[in-house]
Amino acid sequence: MRVLVAVKRVVDYNVKVRVKADGTGVDLANVKMSMNPFDEIACEEAVRLKEAGVATEVVAVSCGVTACQETLRSAMALGADRGILVESEAELQPLAVAKLLQAVVNKEAPQLVLLGKQAIDDDSNQVGQMLASLMGWPQATFASKVVIAGDKASVTREIDGGLETLELKLPAVVTSDLRLNEPRYAALPSIMKAKKKPLAVIKPSDLGVDVSPRLSTLKVAEPPKRSAGVRVPDVKQLVDKLRNEAKVLP
Amino acid sequence: MTVLVIAEHDGALLKSATLNTISAAAKLGGDIHVLVAGAGCGAAAAAAAQVAGVAKVLLADAAHYQDQGAENLAALVLAQAGAYTHLLLPATSFGKNIAPRVAAKLDVAQISDIVSVEAADTFVRPIYAGNALATVKSSDGVKVITVRSTAFEAAGQGGSAPVEAIAAGPDLGLSRLVGRELTKSARPELAAAKIVVSGGRGMGSAENYSKFLDPIADKLNAALGASRAAVDAGYAPNDYQVGQTGKIVAPQLYLAIGISGAIQHLAGMKDAKVIVAINKDPDAPIFQVADYGLIGDLFQLVPQLTAELG
Numbered sequence: 001m002r003v004l005v006a007v008k009r010v011v012d013y014n015v016k017v018r019v020k021a022d023g024t025g026v027d028l029a030n031v032k033m034s035m036n037p038f039d040e041i042a043c044e045e046a047v048r049l050k051e052a053g054v055a056t057e058v059v060a061v062s063c064g065v066t067a068c069q070e071t072l073r074s075a076m077a078l079g080a081d082r083g084i085l086v087e088s089e090a091e092l093q094p095l096a097v098a099k100l101l102q103a104v105v106n107k108e109a110p111q112l113v114l115l116g117k118q119a120i121d122d123d124s125n126q127v128g129q130m131l132a133s134l135m136g137w138p139q140a141t142f143a144s145k146v147v148i149a150g151d152k153a154s155v156t157r158e159i160d161g162g163l164e165t166l167e168l169k170l171p172a173v174v175t176s177d178l179r180l181n182e183p184r185y186a187a188l189p190s191i192m193k194a195k196k197k198p199l200a201v202i203k204p205s206d207l208g209v210d211v212s213p214r215l216s217t218l219k220v221a222e223p224p225k226r227s228a229g230v231r232v233p234d235v236k237q238l239v240d241k242l243r244n245e246a247k248v249l250p
Numbered sequence: 251m252t253v254l255v256i257a258e259h260d261g262a263l264l265k266s267a268t269l270n271t272i273s274a275a276a277k278l279g280g281d282i283h284v285l286v287a288g289a290g291c292g293a294a295a296a297a298a299a300q301v302a303g304v305a306k307v308l309l310a311d312a313a314h315y316q317d318q319g320a321e322n323l324a325a326l327v328l329a330q331a332g333a334y335t336h337l338l339l340p341a342t343s344f345g346k347n348i349a350p351r352v353a354a355k356l357d358v359a360q361i362s363d364i365v366s367v368e369a370a371d372t373f374v375r376p377i378y379a380g381n382a383l384a385t386v387k388s389s390d391g392v393k394v395i396t397v398r399s400t401a402f403e404a405a406g407q408g409g410s411a412p413v414e415a416i417a418a419g420p421d422l423g424l425s426r427l428v429g430r431e432l433t434k435s436a437r438p439e440l441a442a443a444k445i446v447v448s449g450g451r452g453m454g455s456a457e458n459y460s461k462f463l464d465p466i467a468d469k470l471n472a473a474l475g476a477s478r479a480a481v482d483a484g485y486a487p488n489d490y491q492v493g494q495t496g497k498i499v500a501p502q503l504y505l506a507i508g509i510s511g512a513i514q515h516l517a518g519m520k521d522a523k524v525i526v527a528i529n530k531d532p533d534a535p536i537f538q539v540a541d542y543g544l545i546g547d548l549f550q551l552v553p554q555l556t557a558e559l560g
């Protein structure tokens with residue numbers, strides 16, 4: 001079976017972003033960009049399915065600017081067989097991305113689509129669920145374990161109260177949580193090999209998808225700053241402050 | 251303008267995040283209806299009817315809503331959506347699972363994790379792990395929204411809304427619940443607790459996590475939390491994780507013990523009223539947000555603190 005993985009190019013998770021002075025967004029000039037960490041986990045899972053003989057082909061898809069080709073190369077260095085870039089300079093919101101992926105899924109006919117549960121830039125947590133809905137497929141979000149057996153997937157999910165396991169009919173959408181796996185480091189030979197793997201570039205218009213944004217951002221502001229407080233020398237003074245200064249203890 | 255809140259409940263009681271979501275709905279103005287879907291969940295519907303500000307409760311009672319699966323619930327919400335201008339769900343693992351399915355089928359954007367209602371079409375939401383707050387305006391006819399519970403008070407009691415039974419949708423049969431392993435705890439719910447005691451990688455082991463943190467959490471009647479590193483290492487269950495991609499908390503008092511203060515962790519707790527950090531590294535970033543910092547070995551300081559609390 002074919003597995004499709006969606007990967008997004010985002011600000012690296014180590015970067016502390018700054019809001020632009022004019023309030024139009026965050027400053028992304030000269031900032032390190034990487035594959036969204038959750039997508040890396042999704043990609044690793046797909047590659048492991050192939051290594052286990054469950055998947056026959058892993059196709060990585062990214063939607064966005066030309067530089068997303070680097071993200072696709074990273075996915076191929078992890079082990080994806082080929083890449084598809086849906087190239088667009090426009091701001092792509094989750095609904096638009098879900099529609100683009102739907103069109104790609106209709107062409108590629110995968111049995112499983114793996115995505116990260118959320119992107120660490122807009123923190124939306126939407127695309128996987130939207131794609132499943134548009135396809136009329138079952139979904140398992142926040143996955144920490146995926147087992148494929150025949151035409152079913154058994155997926156353990158991290159939910160607010162603990163864990164739950166679902167059995168889904170394939171084809172299905174699964175979104176990864178942090179503990180699904182620990183992605184490998186791509187070794188140099190894999191990185192070199194990835195450069196030769198096929199990468200197709202298409203446009204939203206080729207897929208007949210209208211990607212116009214539905215939400216307009218009126219402004220982006222800095223959150224209220226917390227200032228550092230005081231160091232207390234010992235436990236006695238800490239408790240005294242909590243009781244008498246902060247008044248958070250009786 | 252009529253708002254539909256999709257209730258998260260356990261069949262008998264509403265989850266606290268549902269009450270915060272009802273408060274967010276009240277900020278929109280207009281009538282508030284609450285949808286309670288489940289199997290044998292009449293008690294939860296009765297509880298929803300008593301929440302202040304609720305004008306009507308819709309009850310969909312059917313066996314295939316028992317497990318709260320996203321596919322069947324989203325289809326049910328869609329069948330009701332035509333009568334509403336706004337659909338609100340809590341930004342919990344329940345709400346995040348369902349809302350995008352509904353929005354996609356309605357061909358509208360979903361607005362995730364709002365922390366403020368500026369107007370009926372304009373909302374504030376955190377992005378980049380809470381390092382920026384975006385004010386966004388929706389041009390869609392129906393607004394599908396998830397609500398960050400810590401940003402809105404819990405709605406009070408005093409309502410007496412009618413409960414109307416509605417027809418259940420079909421069972422789509424796309425997915426089946428095999429089982430749940432829920433963390434059992436007599437402590438307050440993490441996302442709504444007044445005091446949270448969180449342990450990080452500095453705890454060193456699962457044994458130490460409970461040996462050092464249980465007694466202090468008992469004394470403070472606190473919920474327990476953890477950093478991702480502590481959860482990954484198996485010191486604490488997954489649902490204890492506080493942060494950008496875990497739970498968001500805003501207690502009166504947050505104790506960060508053996509936690510360095512990575513941005514992803516801060517995203518989940520920096521709205522606490524008072525933050526206390528215990529860490530042996532004086533340069534740990536957690537001290538930049540802590541109101542009170544105690545530098546030293548947690549294995550000495552935590553027992554002392556527990557004793558001092560009397």
Ligand SMILES: Cc1cc2nc3c(=O)[nH]c(=O)nc-3n(C[C@H](O)[C@H](O)[C@H](O)COP(=O)(O)OP(=O)(O)OC[C@H]3O[C@@H](n4cnc5c(N)ncnc54)[C@H](O)[C@@H]3O)c2cc1C
Nearest residue numbers: 450451452477478479493494495496508510514515530548
């Ligand atoms: C995509 C993504 C999402 C993430 N989401 C989250 C999230 O939701 N929540 C989250 O918490 N993290 C998250 N992280 C991880 C985050 O980046 C940090 O790695 C993590 O928070 C570190 O946990 P920690 O502070 O416990 O560990 P460390 O950074 O290792 O810190 C341990 C601290 O303990 C102190 N210490 C050690 N021993 C002692 C002792 N005996 N006494 C006193 N102090 C001691 C040390 O000085 C150190 O400061 C995410 C990361 C990624 C990439």
